[in-house]
Amino acid sequence: MSSDVLLETRGVTQRFGGLTANSDVSISIRRGEILGLIGPNGAGKSTLFGAIAGARVPTAGMILFEGRDITRLPAAERCRLGIARTFQVPRSFDSMSVVENVMIGAFVRHANATMARAAAYDTLDFVGLGGRAETSAGQLTPPEKRRLEVARAIATEPKLLLLDEVLTGLTPSEARLGVELVRKVQGRGITVVMVEHVMEIVMQLVERAIVLNLGQLLAEGAPAEIVRNEAVIAAYLGDRHRAA
Template sequence: MSQEILLQARQVTRRFGGLVANREIDADIRRGEILGLIGPNGAGKSTFFNLIAGALPPSSGTLHFEGRDVTRLPATRRCALGIARTYQVPRSFDSMTVVENVMIGSFVRHRGTAAARHAALEMLDFTGLSRQANTLTHQLTPPEKRRLEVARALATGPKLLLLDEVLTGLTPSEARQGVELIRQVRDTGVTVVMVEHVMEVVMPLVDRAIVLNLGEVLAQGAPREVVRDPAVISAYLGDRHAA
């Protein structure tokens, strides 16, 4: 796997009044990897995720994407550069068809309607939603809506894909299918960062993990190393994992 740094965060801090949600985070995202962003509730995962995506600006610190300073760029500009995301609660246009929803993403790269539709259909095929292309989005099942989120994000042509709890709430069978889809995304050359709570699903999937706790980086490294870290066991995994 390439060790080239795709996105670099240095001393990234985000304050909400007197609350420090992220404190002086240093993190590198390497091109071609699947990176897990994990930690207990309130650890600052969602805030850091939003800082990478451009939904929030950092209070201090810097973010560089492919060597370019994107610290103050809005989400739309970052999307054009190659950073796409999904949402924890799927955000679809329920009065539109599935393919029309994905076309919204493909218009980032394609000006014409025909080209945007063709690209959208390719992403629906990739994510296993081809049969639902002309279905109204409100008729999709919850797992299908999560796949729609992934398809629309991929339609923007990302280099970095941010997945916000796309495996949460799925049955074991659905989760296995989701894991396989994420691996397929990485195999196309897209770097993946995923926020998840289900350690049993995430750790076998990711190449590296960053553990946040109380807004700070608690540990980072290979999954096998992280789950054995005493600080991670104490703060997140619980004493039952100590053995």
């Protein structure tokens, strides 16, 4: 494994009974990059995310993080190593305050509650939720809940952050703020992998894209290359994109 590769999957396959969600997927994630993971619904993106995060053990293949085989490590151990994620549907503890939600992530690095709370406040300021710290998480708007998820993940001090559709469903102004936040996260030295469907956002934000289709790796490369790839246009972007 090259020193600039943070995480690598080798031949990752995931079967659910007779369904193959991922088939022999081999990708590399480079340190410090913003990588887009794109493809049509049912392409296997969320399954691959889950395999990297530790939600499930692949049926076959291997996952390496900083050269270490983590294929069978549970999610909590991967988090301690430096892998954090958000979920497509935001998950929060609505009866707890916003800062208490973020403290849950901070406890990965800080056993002391005072230190965890201080780290949580700093993280909320970073994501733009400092003014909502004492609010009940259940009172947040949907875009704020997405930021709360990002804050809780960042509070674990990850090396790799997996973002699952954090910009989907946002207004244009909210999406612009989301793009700025992702770039700020990268500015902290955190590698980012994004699953997104809003191509206008993905193509301006990511440095490299990996395209899955029917569970298999279809293409990878710079955004300008991906949007001109005939196989990607046929499987995902559509003829209207070709005309554009």
